[in-house]
Amino acid sequence: MERDKPGQPPWSCRRNVTKQMILTRLRLPIFAIIALCAALPVLAQSQPQTQGQMQKKSSAQPVYDGPLELSCAKILAMPSSNFIAQVVAIHDSNVDGQLRGIRQYGACYDGRTDRLAVSLGKQGKGPLMGARGNFRDFESALKDFTTKALEEAQQSSKAPLAPVMIEYAALYEKQFRYAFYQSYFQKLQKHPSSETTEKTGGSAGASSTNAQPSAKPETDPMTLAKNHFGELLAAMPEDKRHEIHAAFGQIFERSSIGEQWKLEIYRYAIFLLEPSTDKPFSPPPF
Numbered sequence: 403m404e405r406d407k408p409g410q411p412p413w414s415c416r417r418n419v420t421k422q423m424i425l426t427r428l429r430l431p432i433f434a435i436i437a438l439c440a441a442l443p444v445l446a447q448s449q450p451q452t453q454g455q456m457q458k459k460s461s462a463q464p465v466y467d468g469p470l471e472l473s474c475a476k477i478l479a480m481p482s483s484n485f486i487a488q489v490v491a492i493h494d495s496n497v498d499g500q501l502r503g504i505r506q507y508g509a510c511y512d513g514r515t516d517r518l519a520v521s522l523g524k525q526g527k528g529p530l531m532g533a534r535g536n537f538r539d540f541e542s543a544l545k546d547f548t549t550k551a552l553e554e555a556q557q558s559s560k561a562p563l564a565p566v567m568i569e570y571a572a573l574y575e576k577q578f579r580y581a582f583y584q585s586y587f588q589k590l591q592k593h594p595s596s597e598t599t600e601k602t603g604g605s606a607g608a609s610s611t612n613a614q615p616s617a618k619p620e621t622d623p624m625t626l627a628k629n630h631f632g633e634l635l636a637a638m639p640e641d642k643r644h645e646i647h648a649a650f651g652q653i654f655e656r657s658s659i660g661e662q663w664k665l666e667i668y669r670y671a672i673f674l675l676e677p678s679t680d681k682p683f684s685p686p687p688f
Contacts, residue, residue, distance in 0.1 A: 468492060469503070474510035482507050482573065483686055497566060504569040508576060515580045522586050529586055537582050540657035547649040548575065551674035554642055559678070567678070574670055577687045578663060585662070627668035630683055634675045
């Protein structure tokens with residue numbers, strides 16, 4: 403048995419102190435475990451609420467689709483110039499951005515026309531073989547004029563024609579094929595009776611005969627287009643002027659179908675022939 407040394411507390415006292423220290427050290431982990439077990443249910447309850455709050459916040463935040471991720475329905479709902487400008491804004495190159503925007507808009511435009519043609523065909527309400535042949539003749543003459551007009555634009559500018567100009571011409575040309583099928587779709591929406599047709603036809607004829615023109619001839623859109631087209635032709639050399647004028651005339655001579663889009667055809671021709679430095683004569687067709 404250890405004896406007590408002089409100046410030190412008795413052995414029994416030192417032994418009690420040691421036991422108390424050991425018990426204290428053992429109690430600390432036990433208290434920590436008890437506290438952790440008590441906190442776990444609280445954490446488990448608060449975690450789903452936090453996740454739910456995060457989901458609510460994320461769902462409330464609007465998600466912006468870039469122009470290249472938009473659906474064709476959203477693309478065609480805006481003017482072509484607006485969509486192309488959005489694509490240019492996120493592109494490194496202005497020219498490449500325009501080309502990409504034009505082609506994507508054109509692909510959506512063609513897709514809509516194709517779906518319309520298929521839908522009309524399934525209903526048996528589409529154009530018959532003769533009408534389709536007339537449109538092919540019109541389209542062939544229009545493409546021939548486009549080629550000659552672009553060649554003239556390149557020669558007059560004395561520089562290679564910008565690829566953007568060629569792509570815009572191809573894009574704006576698509577309006578006529580869509581208008582062709584759209585005219586048949588509109589017939590499905592209108593089924594007037596013969597009596598109604600006679601009444602409206604008689605009143606319309608009378609009003610067109612007796613009514614005074616509301617616009618002056620010089621402000622009539624068709625007159626303005628014809629005059630400006632004539633000015634562009636007059637600025638050309640004589641041989642080129644005759645070539646372009648003859649090609650333009652073939653659009654109406656080879657098929658009478660172009661008469662219903664006369665103003666649009668004149669504006670399209672002006673777009674092809676007018677100098678790029680001039681202010682556009684008319685806004686884009688779509």
